[in-house]
Amino acid sequence: MTDEDLLALAATLAERAAHAINAIRAAGFAVERKSDESPVTEADRVAEALIVEGLRAATPDIPVVAEEEVSAGLITKLAHRYWLVDPLDGTREFAAGRDSFAVNIGLVQGDRAHLGAVAVPASMEIFGGIVPQGLAWKRDAAGQRAIRARRIPEKGATVLASRHYSDDPRLDRFLDGRKVAEVQKIGSAVKFCRLAEGAGDLYPRFGRTMEWDTAAPQAVLEAAGGRVVSFEDAPLRYGKPDFENGAFLALGAA
Incomplete structure (x- = not known):
């Protein structure tokens, strides 16, 4: 299967999962x-x-690592390529009746996010991206179109902050002295997608995340011209012990 085939598979499954989540909601x-x-x-x-x-039916040669399986103690042996799945990223948002939750299906190659699809069930938006091709798109009721991350506007950056960690004093310290137009509180991988489509500029993350939280949306953002790096400017990589990420910055085109 080509990268385009793999992305189409991920996007189709993410969309089906989004419909299932909406039905349960x-x-x-x-x-x-x-x-x-x-x-x-x-x-x-x-x-x-x-x-x-x-x-597993469509790509039996590519291992699948999924959040709930790992929580149950079922950890698939990794290979050069593997899927990382978060079936409902932002369960706190979902449980609270808010709309900032997502479905993440990402493909890791080596130790980097290679491609991914993210569905936003509440709005039925589907985002996809293939990093090496610099190809990212969004599909919704208006159809499918290419998306690109933006450079910070003259008025200042729109910062997207995790709702659960929005009162973290580290956020205020980090933003001190920077030109900030507004801070929006949003849950889940939706933040990466808003950066990818040029609706925001910066997402600093200080709290704990897991690799299945970030692989798919990182691929979408980087395919759209953004970056996801540590605070020391190192790329966010995969295959770490216990699948835990450190602190990171998700950036638009700046």
């Missing part, structure tokens, strides 16, 4: 707690089963 659901006290719902499990089954 409409019907009502319970919120449970995993061993690390993070929330989980029926939507997480149903979406993951749909995605994992589809990926």
Whole structure:
């Protein structure tokens, strides 16, 4: 399968998972707690089963690492290429009745995000990107079109902050002295997608994330001309112990 084929597969499965999540949201659901006290719902499990089954059927030679499987102790052996799946990124947002949650399906090659698809179920937006090709797009009710990250406007940067960590004093210290037009509080991988389509400029992340949180949206953003780096300007890489990311900056075209 070509990169285009793999991205089309990821986008199709992300869209199907988004419809399944919306159906569960409409019907009502319970919120449970995993061993690390993070929330989980029926939507997480149903979406993951749909995605994992589809990926393994279509690409049996590419391992799949999925959040809920890892939480249950099922960790697939990695290879040069592997899928990273977060079936419902932003479960806190979903459980609280907000709309900033996403479906992430990313393909890692070596130790870098190679391509990915992100679905935003509440608005049924689908984002896709292939990093080496510099190709990123968005699909919604108006159709599919190319997207590009922007340079910071003269009025200053639009900063996208994680809602869960928006009161972190490190954010104020980081922004001190920078020209900031506004700070928007948004949950989940939606922040990367807004940067990729030129609706924001900077997303500093200080708190803990996992590799399945970032692989797909990083691919979308970097394919759109943005960057995801550590605070020391090193690329965000994959295959780390326990799949944990350190602090990072997601940037537009600046």
